[in-house]
Amino acid sequence: MAQVNNFEKGIGLFNQSQFPFSTESNINYRVNSIDDLTANNYELLAKMISHFFAKQVPRLQVLDQYSKGLNTDIYSRPSRNEDSKADYRRAHNFGKIIAQFVAGYSTSVPVKYSVPDDKQQEAVDEFNNDNDVATLDNELMYDVAKFGRAYELQYRDGNSQNNVKLSNAFETFVVYDNTIEKNPVAGVRLVQLQDLQNSGVPQYTVSLYTTNSIITFKNITEQVGGSMTVVDETPHFYNSLPIVEYNSNRYRTGWYEDVISLIDAYDAVNSDTSNYMTDVVNSLLVISGDFQAPDGDGVNQLIKNIKKYGVLALQSGSDRNGNTTSVDAKYINTEFNSEASENYQQRLYKDIFTLSNVPNLSDESFSGNASGVSMRYKIFGFEQAIAQTINSFKRSLSKRYQLLGSLSSNLSNGLATVGQVTATFTPNLPYAVSEEVQMLTNAGIPLSRQTMYDQTHFTDATNEENNLAKEQEEGLDQSEPMNNVKFDSDKGDEVDGGQE
Structure with missing residues (x-):
């Protein structure tokens, strides 16, 4: 009898699980200076690239797979020996849920950028609008939640427009110096070329970004040799490294990286339960x-x-x-304690959210009638953890606008130096507005009509004021309740709604 559910086995998707990750999978590359990279025909750079492919990319692949429900442990475990036995592989993409919550909480409401000078504010606003920075910030935070790191690249295009884009974490790394400040000295982008020859050996275009120029090398493979050949070098005019790295914390760990073993356990018990239920039918x-x-x-x-x-x-x-x-x-058939299995699954489910510090919104405690203060206490642990990520994110955001302002020293039509940009994050959470309004009212603090209108989701303050003014001009009694206003069913005209 053929095994059931062959598609879900994921045969051929994974050779073996890469978890737990080695220390080398997430180290920062450090040098004394840029001269260390350029010496001996970039021999050290070649070693870093080989190490990146061999040690760091596998970790990124596993974390990416867990965000897509392609959990490596459940798909790589050995098949059951008996052909007649069910062999379900139930993967659960907790990684996606956790990463989406982190990104949604912090950046779904666009980050606000403010500069003291009005002209500089206009320049920042124009740059943000042209580059859809609100979407970029959300993508960066999603990568940070998944991988513990994310990258953006700033550049000027052929029309002298200032651009900033997300750079793939699988293709990018930054090299820092050995000082206590840990200053970035170089950035590397490795873009895979399309294999038109179907050779099976991927080749990459390598670009080394320094504080002054972009150095391009001859195409390489993942097993790059002891040296590299330069084919082009062009200035970029930024006076600083145009690749900016974003981190989740000082350790660059993803938000669900610490609970992968729990996700694996949940996948296993759920799959085993499915196998048992199928095997009972085929007893x-x-x-x-x-x-x-x-x-x-x-x-x-x-x-x-x-x-x-x-x-x-x-x-x-x-x-x-x-x-x-x-x-x-x-x-x-074998005996099966369904109650114990269900309790075990529920305990794992709870632990995944508890230990990742992400609230489980499907929990009954997150009821619609919970007070605002009660809701904040339920996510207290998450807010402590997300504060660390947001603070790290802000430091990288400041580098983005420092780069934008640095162009003026080398380009006559560059922007004026942008001062310190303040980034304000607004948590994307439901607020108990009625409680807050009631609190202010009870304290005798008046609220403007504009503010009161802004708390509603069905109207606009300006339009509503215009509608009120129009009704006053028409002599409509605005104190009359709508329930007392009647309309002629044939003509649609208003008629007297009072007592006859």
Whole structure:
């Protein structure tokens, strides 16, 4: 009998799980100066690239797979030996849920950027609008939540427009110096070329970004040799490294990286439960007693009839005294404690959210009638953790606008030096507005009509004021309740809604 559910086994997707990750999978590359990279035909750079492909990319691949429900442990575990046994592989993309919550909480409401000078503010706003920075920030935070790191590249295009784009974490790394400040001295982008020859050996275009120029090398493979050949070098005019790295924390760990083992355990117990439920249906049927197959059918034909019709019809025999003998049929299957299994799954489910510091919004405690203060206490642990990520994110954001302002020193049409940009994050959370309004009202603090209108989701303050003014001009009694206003069903005209 063929194994069920072959598609879900993911055969061929993964050779083996890369978890737990080695220390080398997430180290920062450090040098004394840029001269260390350029010496001996960039021999050290070549070693870094080989190390990046061999040690760091596998970790990124596993984290990426867990965000897509392609969990490596459940898909790489050995197949069951018996061909007739179910072999489900139930993967659960907790990684996606956790990463989306982190990115949604912090950047779904666009980050606000402010500069003291009005002209500089206009320049920043124009740059942000042209580059859809709100979307970029959300993508960066999603990568930070997944990988613990993210990268953006700033550049000027052929039309002298200032651009900033997300750079793939699988293709990018930054090299820092050995000082206590840990200053970035170079950035590397490795873009894979399309293999038109189907050679099976991927090649990459390598670009080394320094504080002054972009150095391009001859195409390489993942097993780059001891040196590299330069084919082009062009200035970029930024006076600083145009690749900016974003980190989740000082260790660059992803938000669900610490709970991968729990996700694996949840996948395993859920898959085993599915296998058991399927195996029960295909349990071994045992027939005992003195019986004959009906109509002279053989045993093999009897088994086929049972599978086809699901009905067992047996004719009992007789003993030597002429008494009818008994026939019994029952299925044999392993015992399974469903209650214990369910409790175990629920405990794992709870632990995944608890230990990742991400609130489980499907929990009954997140009811619609919970107070605003109560909701904030439920996400207190998450807010402590996200504060660390946001603070790190802000430091990288400041480098983005420092780069933007640095162009003026080398380009006559560059922007004026942008001062310190303040980035304000607004958590994307439901707020108990009615409680806050009631608190201010009880304290005797008046609220403007504009503010009151802004708290509603169905109207705009300016339009509503215009509508009110128009109704006043028409002499409509605005104090009259709408329930007392009647309309002529034929003409649609308003008629007297008072008592006759």
